[in-house]
Amino acid sequence: MTFIPHTAEQRARMLAAAGAKDIEDLLGTIPADLRLNRPLNVPEAHGEAGVCRRIHRLVTDSQQIALNRVFAGGGVYPHFVPAVVDELSHRGEFYTAYTPYQPEISQGMLQCIYEYQSYICMLTGMEVTNASGYDGGTTLADSVLMSALSHKGKRTKVVFAPHVDPQAKDVVAAYNIGMELELVTGNPPDGRYEGECGLKDLLDDNTTCVVFQYPNCLGYTYAELAERIQEVHDAGAFAIVMYYPFAAGMLKTPGELGADIVCGEAQCLGNPMGFGGPLLGFLACREKLVRVMPGRLIGKTKCERGDAEGEGFVMTLQAREQHIRRVRATSNICSNEALLALRTCIYMGAIGRSGFTQLAELCHDNALAAHEALTAIDGVSDYYEGRMFFNEFTLLFPEGKRDAIYDLALERGILAGVKPDARQAPDLNNALTFAFTEIHRESDINALVNCVKEVL
Amino acid sequence: MATFYYGKTHEYIREEEGTYYLGISDHAQQELGDITYVELPAEGAEFAKGDVCCTVESVKAVGEIYAPVGIKVIAINEALEDAPELVNQSAAGEGWLLKVELVNPGELSEMMDQAAYDAFEK
Numbered sequence: 001m002t003f004i005p006h007t008a009e010q011r012a013r014m015l016a017a018a019g020a021k022d023i024e025d026l027l028g029t030i031p032a033d034l035r036l037n038r039p040l041n042v043p044e045a046h047g048e049a050g051v052c053r054r055i056h057r058l059v060t061d062s063q064q065i066a067l068n069r070v071f072a073g074g075g076v077y078p079h080f081v082p083a084v085v086d087e088l089s090h091r092g093e094f095y096t097a098y099t100p101y102q103p104e105i106s107q108g109m110l111q112c113i114y115e116y117q118s119y120i121c122m123l124t125g126m127e128v129t130n131a132s133g134y135d136g137g138t139t140l141a142d143s144v145l146m147s148a149l150s151h152k153g154k155r156t157k158v159v160f161a162p163h164v165d166p167q168a169k170d171v172v173a174a175y176n177i178g179m180e181l182e183l184v185t186g187n188p189p190d191g192r193y194e195g196e197c198g199l200k201d202l203l204d205d206n207t208t209c210v211v212f213q214y215p216n217c218l219g220y221t222y223a224e225l226a227e228r229i230q231e232v233h234d235a236g237a238f239a240i241v242m243y244y245p246f247a248a249g250m251l252k253t254p255g256e257l258g259a260d261i262v263c264g265e266a267q268c269l270g271n272p273m274g275f276g277g278p279l280l281g282f283l284a285c286r287e288k289l290v291r292v293m294p295g296r297l298i299g300k301t302k303c304e305r306g307d308a309e310g311e312g313f314v315m316t317l318q319a320r321e322q323h324i325r326r327v328r329a330t331s332n333i334c335s336n337e338a339l340l341a342l343r344t345c346i347y348m349g350a351i352g353r354s355g356f357t358q359l360a361e362l363c364h365d366n367a368l369a370a371h372e373a374l375t376a377i378d379g380v381s382d383y384y385e386g387r388m389f390f391n392e393f394t395l396l397f398p399e400g401k402r403d404a405i406y407d408l409a410l411e412r413g414i415l416a417g418v419k420p421d422a423r424q425a426p427d428l429n430n431a432l433t434f435a436f437t438e439i440h441r442e443s444d445i446n447a448l449v450n451c452v453k454e455v456l
Numbered sequence: 457m458a459t460f461y462y463g464k465t466h467e468y469i470r471e472e473e474g475t476y477y478l479g480i481s482d483h484a485q486q487e488l489g490d491i492t493y494v495e496l497p498a499e500g501a502e503f504a505k506g507d508v509c510c511t512v513e514s515v516k517a518v519g520e521i522y523a524p525v526g527i528k529v530i531a532i533n534e535a536l537e538d539a540p541e542l543v544n545q546s547a548a549g550e551g552w553l554l555k556v557e558l559v560n561p562g563e564l565s566e567m568m569d570q571a572a573y574d575a576f577e578k
Contacts, residue, residue: 291493319492319513328518 065415068444073392073435074418075136075165076276077268080439084350085270089343103314110313114298116345123248124262125255126284130295132336133281136265137171140242142283142331143261144172146292147209147238148181149330155208160185163216164242166421209238214254215247218420218433219392220384229258245269247390249360261285270347271340280340291320294331359438363391366436373449379456383431392435394420401455402430409451416448461564462573463524477552480521483578485547488514491540496532496553503527505563510553524567526559
């Protein structure tokens with residue numbers, strides 16, 4: 001659909017039809033003391049060359065770290081994005097497409113989002129998913145709201161297993177303002193998750209849901225997640241799993257493990273890190289929960305026009321959405337990340353099923369190699385000894401050395417992991433969480449290892 | 457032979473040979489449009505007058521259904537799960553929502569009879 005701005009003549013005709021002399025007349029109902037009676041405080045406009053110079057300076061003044069020297073994950077990962085994703089998603093019909101309210105002119109975009117939904121269902125093992133949300137944190141909040149709504153307010157306690165990303169929990173806490181759900185975190189006595197996650201004491205008949213992050217935010221998987229989820233179900237609560245979808249190339253899907261709702265961050269599938277955004281939240285669930293699932297849903301339907309028999313795509317089950325349910329909606333989301341969902345759809349199609357598995361194995365192999373080299377260094381230890389990880393793990397360094405390692409690496413053009421949020425446990429002030437993808441080569445990992453060796 | 461009692465928010469209680477049914481009026485189904493889904497409570501659930509007991513979803517709206525009098529649910533209309541359109545086709549008949557027991561039959565006298573409802577400004 002082409003964008004054509006109004007002409008002065010069209011504006012005049014519309015004003016005349018509205019009985020107004022000019023635009024100011026239409027704003028007459030706003031009280032005078034609320035009107036801004038001066039120009040906006042915006043700097044003077046520059047010409048194109050001036051803008052280019054300014055942007056160029058901003059870019060060159062910041063430190064550039066090559067993607068293959070980024071070992072930081074924690075939700076946003078340095079994966080390689082093939083050129084075909086940019087090439088196709090930059091097509092005008094895709095890049096400027098708006099919400100597909102009119103299916104008759106949006107079949108291309110609708111089909112791509114339907115296929116995106118299909119990929120997410122495959123990766124999560126769920127029966128239905130929406131057309132995406134803003135990011136992993138907000139989809140986690142939406143998942144919690146879905147759970148509370150399903151229990152019709154009769155259960156008001158939300159339990160988090162240890163090591164759910166604290167920033168995602170902050171988002172849930174923000175959504176909880178006005179909801180007054182009780183948010184608690186499982187904390188085993190020694191501060192470390194093993195086996196039961198300290199959940200047994202927290203599960204009761206007031207628990208609406210238990211949230212697991214898988215792998216958890218320090219990178220580790222749960223050997224007995226299926227058993228934990230069964231315990232959650234036995235207590236009459238929903239199991240929400242916040243998932244890293246790239247792991248589906250090697251790990252069992254949350255669906256196979258019994259999850260009711262799966263959410264998380266899908267930036268890793270065909271999207272750049274982008275300084276932390278835009279991101280791509282996904283939200284998937286069992287079919288029995290579809291009516292409380294917020295967000296857009298694209299469905300496949302039959303086309304009944306005489307000359308166009310066959311299938312078509314359309315936004316469906318719209319009575320769930322906040323523009324119809326209003327105050328009774330599960331959440332206020334009324335948008336999606338269509339462009340990023342489209343890019344994920346292109347990416348998955350480009351790498352294919354076998355490509356996806358190969359890439360996941362590459363990530364894991366790189367993490368294993370780095371883990372072996374790093375833990376061989378005197379003074380470096382695993383945060384969770386002997387626990388399995390996918391492509392991310394957390395290491396402890398001697399007291400006071402963590403920041404020295406991080407800073408030296410930065411001088412060498414290396415981002416040495418993420419400093420984990422010490423709200424989870426104070427000893428994380430001596431730790432770094434490292435992530436590895438298919439983009440890292442032996443030379444990159446060696447450069448990281450050498451930084452650590454030099455400081456210790 | 458059935459007797460209808462109507463509430464101000466377009467629900468009815470239909471009395472037929474000693475059995476009471478709760479549904480929405482033909483006017484209400486027209487306003488809602490094509491009904492796609494009906495959310496019904498569990499058998500045995502009790503609602504006071506004015507409580508939300510059901511939700512009816514159409515392609516364009518969601519309508520909350522209020523108990524016009526105190527009720528206890530004896531049965532739900534299971535046919536509506538696969539055929540919610542029954543509410544559009546026969547709101548007063550096969551499209552009933554709940555079979556109920558009246559907690560306080562006296563409350564029926566506060567509702568409108570057919571003539572009063574037909575005259576009621578909608």
